[in-house]
Amino acid sequence: MGRRQDLIDTALRLFYEHGIHAIGINQVLQESGVAKQTLYNHFESKDSLVEAAVEHRDKLFFQWLESRMNSRPAGREALMEMFDAVHDWFNNRVPTLHRFYGCFFINTCGEYSDPEHPVHKRCAAHKSRIFELLKRHALEIYSSETDAEELANALFLLKEGAIVKAHVEGDLDAALKAKAIASRMISPH
Amino acid sequence: MGRRQDLIDTALRLFYEHGIHAIGINQVLQESGVAKQTLYNHFESKDSLVEAAVEHRDKLFFQWLESRMNSRPAGREALMEMFDAVHDWFNNRVPTLHRFYGCFFINTCGEYSDPEHPVHKRCAAHKSRIFELLKRHALEIYSSETDAEELANALFLLKEGAIVKAHVEGDLDAALKAKAIASRMISPH
DNA sequence: CCTGAAGTAGACAGGTCGGTCTATTTTTAA
DNA sequence: TTAAAAATAGACCGACCTGTCTACTTCAGG
Numbered sequence: 001m002g003r004r005q006d007l008i009d010t011a012l013r014l015f016y017e018h019g020i021h022a023i024g025i026n027q028v029l030q031e032s033g034v035a036k037q038t039l040y041n042h043f044e045s046k047d048s049l050v051e052a053a054v055e056h057r058d059k060l061f062f063q064w065l066e067s068r069m070n071s072r073p074a075g076r077e078a079l080m081e082m083f084d085a086v087h088d089w090f091n092n093r094v095p096t097l098h099r100f101y102g103c104f105f106i107n108t109c110g111e112y113s114d115p116e117h118p119v120h121k122r123c124a125a126h127k128s129r130i131f132e133l134l135k136r137h138a139l140e141i142y143s144s145e146t147d148a149e150e151l152a153n154a155l156f157l158l159k160e161g162a163i164v165k166a167h168v169e170g171d172l173d174a175a176l177k178a179k180a181i182a183s184r185m186i187s188p189h
Numbered sequence: 190m191g192r193r194q195d196l197i198d199t200a201l202r203l204f205y206e207h208g209i210h211a212i213g214i215n216q217v218l219q220e221s222g223v224a225k226q227t228l229y230n231h232f233e234s235k236d237s238l239v240e241a242a243v244e245h246r247d248k249l250f251f252q253w254l255e256s257r258m259n260s261r262p263a264g265r266e267a268l269m270e271m272f273d274a275v276h277d278w279f280n281n282r283v284p285t286l287h288r289f290y291g292c293f294f295i296n297t298c299g300e301y302s303d304p305e306h307p308v309h310k311r312c313a314a315h316k317s318r319i320f321e322l323l324k325r326h327a328l329e330i331y332s333s334e335t336d337a338e339e340l341a342n343a344l345f346l347l348k349e350g351a352i353v354k355a356h357v358e359g360d361l362d363a364a365l366k367a368k369a370i371a372s373r374m375i376s377p378h
Numbered sequence: 379c380c381t382g383a384a385g386t387a388g389a390c391a392g393g394t395c396g397g398t399c400t401a402t403t404t405t406t407a408a
Numbered sequence: 409t410t411a412a413a414a415a416t417a418g419a420c421c422g423a424c425c426t427g428t429c430t431a432c433t434t435c436a437g438g
Contacts, residue, residue, distance in 0.1 A: 003384090003385075017302060018300075018302070019208070019210060019299055019300040019302075021208060021210035021211045021300075022210045022300060024424070024425060024426080025425080025426060025427085026424080026425080026426090034385085034386095035385060035386045035387065035388090036386095036387090036388085036427085036428090037384095037385075037386080037387090037428085037429085038384075038385055038386080040426095040427070040428080041384075041385085045426080045427080046425095046426065046427090101299075101302040102295075102298065102299060102302065103353075105357060106291075106295065106299065106353055106357060107296075107298075107299025107300075108299070109291065109296075109356055109357045110208055110290075110291060110295065110296025110297070110299045110300070111207075111208040111210075111211060111296075111299070111300070113206060113207070113208075113290040113291065113356075115359050120357075123357055124357050124358045124359065127354070127357050127358055128358065150366075150369075150370075153366055153370075154347075154370045156350065156354070157346070157347050157350030157351055157354065157363075157366075157367055157370070158343075158346050158347065158350060159350070160349065160350035160353040160354065161345065161346030161347060161348070161349035161350040161353075162346055163353075164292075164295055164349040164350075164352075164353065165316070165345070165346065165349065167295075167298055167302075168294060168295060168298045168309075168312055168313050168316050169313045169316055169317065170304050170313065174346075177339075177342055177346075178346055180339075181339075181342075181343045181346070181374075185370075185374075192414090192415075213394065213395060213396080214395075214396060214397080215394075215395080215396090223415085223416095224415060224416045224417065224418090225397085225398090225416095225417090225418085226398085226399085226400095226414095226415075226416075226417090227414075227415055227416075229396095229397070229398080230414075230415085234396080234397080235395095235396065235397090
């Protein structure tokens, strides 16, 4: 798999669990079994390792969510599947995403609040990609661009809220509650 | 106001802007103009200063939000006012809360992911207090405890989602969009 | 077989970390 | 006025931080 990827995997795991500034380079090296010089051959600084970790998490998470949603018919069912997917994530049933410690991108922005910082920008880009994924499916329901955008936005907010609630308050059913609300929004009764 | 409060104010400001692990004790001391021994007379460790900062933020934020909501009739109007209030917060029109860097409690949980850690617990308690505030007003709308709880939960998720979107993506209108969705939920058309 | 790239271990540098300690000054209250 | 309490500056501790450097090993391709 290559040392570079070993470093990224280990760094991501530690950063996600403990936060970025709480983890030193030496700890990443020790747990990955890679030598220090090797790290600095692949990355010019800790910050650039952080960027690589964020980028990797973006890929991991997006591909996982997209494939979960693709397992259902586009539109309403795929959007509902999103909530089931994050429900599995909250309850540690998705090994690829590691044990649940909230959203890595939200957590990371808490440590890099400057919106111009490359790390913050990458987190914003991730959220933007997710939103576009939702919007794509919302367009299967509403022909109007505006209506689709509004629906995607509502589902996005509910999902982000559920992530926060699950992590901060330890509410492991947050995704299901969000799903119930979302379901009422798509086809009201 | 006393050195103890100076320390808490300065620590909170720095922690909120940069994250907790990124800020050293020495920086808090320098910016507050307090001597090191004085800090350790009032707090037994950095962690206990962190706890005090979280507690202070809890008080600041809750009192601010509650008073904003109390400025409107209980129930629907107060709940709508909540979104206007956080909209002002996002757009830096609430000096008491400092410049907007997302939710301090969410950010802090990203650095203290262990749910048993006292700091994490305090953050959870804050969110719980906010939820109860919403529920109180939701009960003015629905007589049923269950209905009120479901409404409060929905508004809570929308609000948390808006905070995240505003911070990570820099969407300064996130609160207004959340309000529009919430408004449709309370009195559907 | 040889060469060069890649990886290893570990010392090292300069700085910061949280926290303790001493010695001195300022403030407060009896 | 005076004695106790609180705050000060700043040295100091051992540990850890990011990052550099050297010297040695591993290993693949020509």
